[in-house]
Structure formats: C-alpha cells, structure tokens
Amino acid sequence: xxxxxxxxxxxxxxxxxxxxxxxxxxxxxxxxxxxxxxxxxxxxxxxxxxxxxxxxxxxxxxxxxxxxxxxxxxxxxxxxxxxxxxxxxxxxxxxxxxxxxxxxxxxxxxxxx
Amino acid sequence: xxxxxxxxxxxxxxxxxxxxxxxxxxxxxxxxxxxxxxxxxxxxxxxxxxxxxxxxxxxxxxxxxxxxxxxxxxxxxxxxxxxxxxxxxxxxxxxxxxxxxxxxxxxxxxxx
Numbered sequence: 001x002x003x004x005x006x007x008x009x010x011x012x013x014x015x016x017x018x019x020x021x022x023x024x025x026x027x028x029x030x031x032x033x034x035x036x037x038x039x040x041x042x043x044x045x046x047x048x049x050x051x052x053x054x055x056x057x058x059x060x061x062x063x064x065x066x067x068x069x070x071x072x073x074x075x076x077x078x079x080x081x082x083x084x085x086x087x088x089x090x091x092x093x094x095x096x097x098x099x100x101x102x103x104x105x106x107x108x109x110x111x112x113x
Numbered sequence: 114x115x116x117x118x119x120x121x122x123x124x125x126x127x128x129x130x131x132x133x134x135x136x137x138x139x140x141x142x143x144x145x146x147x148x149x150x151x152x153x154x155x156x157x158x159x160x161x162x163x164x165x166x167x168x169x170x171x172x173x174x175x176x177x178x179x180x181x182x183x184x185x186x187x188x189x190x191x192x193x194x195x196x197x198x199x200x201x202x203x204x205x206x207x208x209x210x211x212x213x214x215x216x217x218x219x220x221x222x223x224x225x
Contacts, residue, residue: 043157090156
C-alpha cells in the first residue's frame with residue numbers, strides 16, 4: 001500500500017506570495033489533517049477534512065485554508081506569506097480521523113524569504 | 114485542557130539501556146494515545162498506540178504504559194540502540210475531536 005504523498009518536498013517563496021501544498025492520502029483513507037511543525041512551536045494542528053468537509057480547524061489566521069477533493073486528495077493554501085510561515089507542513093492520513101491511527105507524509109519544507 | 118505535557122526534552126542513553134519518555138494529558142475525552150518517531154528531514158512515523166482500556170501494550174522493544182487515573186502514559190524503549198536516536202512525540206486524540214494534540218517532543222540520543 002502506498003504511503004502518504006506530499007508535494008512538493010521543498011519550496012522557497014517570497015513574502016507576500018501565496019503557496020499551495022498537496023497531499024495524497026493512503027488509499028481508502030477519508031480523513032486528511034494538516035500540521036505545521038516548527039522548532040519553537042512543535043506540531044500545531046491546522047485543519048482536518050473528511051469526505052470533503054472541514055470538521056475541525058486550529059488556531060491559525062484566515063490566510064491558511066484548505067480543501068479536500070472527492071478522491072480524498074487535499075490541498076492547503078497559504079496566502080500573503082510571512083517570514084513566520086517558514087515551517088515543515090505535514091499531512092496526516094487516517095481512516096476516520098481523530099481517535100484512530102494517523103500516518104504522516106514526508107512533509108513540505110516551506111521557506112519564506 | 115487540550116495540552117499534552119511531555120518530558121524530558123532530551124535524553125541520552127547508553128546502548129542496551131532503557132529509554133523512558135513520559136506524557137501527561139488533561140482532557141478525559143481523549144481515548145487514543147499514539148507515539149511517533151521522527152528522524153531529521155522525515156515525517157513522524159507511527160510507532161505504537163494504546164487505548165485507555167488497557168494498562169500496557171508491547172510491540173517488540175517498545176512498550177506503552179498507561180495510567181488512566183493519573184492521566185499519564187509513557188514509552189519505554191528496551192535495549193536501546195543507536196538507530197533509535199530520533200525525536201519522539203506522544204499524542205492524544207478523541208473520536209470526536211478530529212485532531213491530535215502533540216507533546217513537545219523528546220530528542221533521544223543512544224550512545225554506541
């Protein structure tokens with residue numbers, strides 16, 4: 001079974017730009033959640049989608065958004081990038097979401113300059 | 114109530130020794146407690162997980178001990194090996210929360 005695939009692996013963007021990250025979950029998994037990982041804040045929950053519906057959202061500004069498609073693939077978008085958005089963005093795939101096992105992708109390393 | 118507190122922040126263990134990492138949670142709605150292992154440049158990998166209906170779960174050299182009344186759980190790595198050197202995260206989740214709350218991580222170094 002293929003694992004969670006995140007693309008691209010690395011990104012360098014300029015302040016003010018926007019970026020879209022992609023996540024393909026494990027086949028059959030309907031829940032996709034996103035996390036931001038930084039050395040100072042650790043793993044912070046961004047949002048979770050299940051069958052194209054956002055079920056939960058973390059404490060991030062509205063510049064962070066996401067969506068899920070009918071094939072369970074998910075994208076997250078960050079608009080008006082700030083230097084503080086530099087982080088490893090991780091996608092987790094799960095059969096049902098919270099309370100069940102979740103598998104992470106390799107992440108997308110975003111650097112904002 | 115949403116926090117998961119993890120200790121120690123870093124740990125150095127001799128090869129063959131036992132590594133112990135502790136976590137404490139507050140929200141009694143949590144009913145799933147996984148541990149993840151993360152190597153530099155990689156995403157976290159699910160190591161082992163436990164639910165509150167059991168007090169201990171063992172998989173190979175990795176054991177989770179769970180104390181429901183104290184709202185604490187811990188990871189024991191027996192016969193620690195240099196290849197175990199990584200950052201370990203505990204987490205907590207509930208079936209109605211649709212998210213995982215992570216501890217702050219423990220950087221483990223196993224000396225050869």
